[in-house]
Amino acid sequence: MRTIDWVPADGPGPGHIRMVDQTRLPDTFAELRISTVDQLVDAIQRLSVRGAPALGVAGAMGVALAVQTLPTDEVRTAVDRLRAARPTAANLAVGVDLAWAQAQRGGGSAALDAALAMRDEDIAGCRAMAARGAELLSRLLPDRPRLRVLTICNTGALAAVEHGTALSVIERLHGEDRLDRALVCETRPLLQGARLTAWELSRMGARYELIVDSAAASIMAGGGVDAVLVGADRIAANGDTANKIGTFALALAAAHAGVPFLVVAPETTVDTATASGADIEIEDRGADEVRAFRGVPTAPADAPVRNPAFDVTPAALITAIVTDRRVVDLTAHQTPAGRSVNVGPSLNEEEA
């Protein structure tokens, strides 16, 4: 399955983006045809396309769309709108900036080439993360032939192009017959775990159990989890990691239970320009999606709501960050005052 791709035009003229409409899963598998920047911004904000790596590719393809479809004097504004469509995932701005730099040198076709290269790098990068993550788990847990791994949100193919990040590690364990089961947090309020991750695991034929988010801590404390694997939306220079709301709570519970907590994300999610988690902008998604789900009320219609879409897990609670190029071992960088690490190339790098 390709979650997102570029479809060239039949004849002369601009192509379009084809993407799975993730808002309709798991009941309906439908694809969207995105032909304008307005449609793309809407798809990003409604989470038809979501997950940091997929947002990066969407952003880059969106620049190609902007250059190919808009009058020259409207392109810059459209590119800026695209870049700001969601603030937390580093990859969206990375994808937009990369394609925009190429567009300024070589126009729409150069922007498209950059977007397609990003798509292909994402596919290869996810495979590399799967292998590296599975290998790291063998080293961390040598006595466990089959693992019970807990995850949150959706970090699978739906969050990237063809394979995912944390879920691709789980897929790899399943393929190697090393997965006892995945424990999938349903991920309130939009249920990316229940709707998307459970759907992907079912398609893989992997054993899993869906749990309500609040069950995770007690299952971990009871010895029911060997490792926690999560994705990331932005990793600051000191290793603090923004990911789906609830991730921080999982990290606290994992630390309490002595369970390894791994972040799996491409290098494009590492933002060395952001010093620490305190500097990461957290998207506020407003009240509606907490007061109701798909039009069915889940709270009084006027309930005051706070709805941060992400939280920040301090580096001190992360065992390691697995990227497409390296494993950053955060346990090796502990200082008495807390962690002081730089997720840069100099840090304990393990090249592919």
Ligand code: MRU
């Ligand atoms: O709001 P979402 O669904 O875009 O949030 C996605 C996540 O938090 C993922 O864990 C993260 O983007 C990594 S996806 C490989």
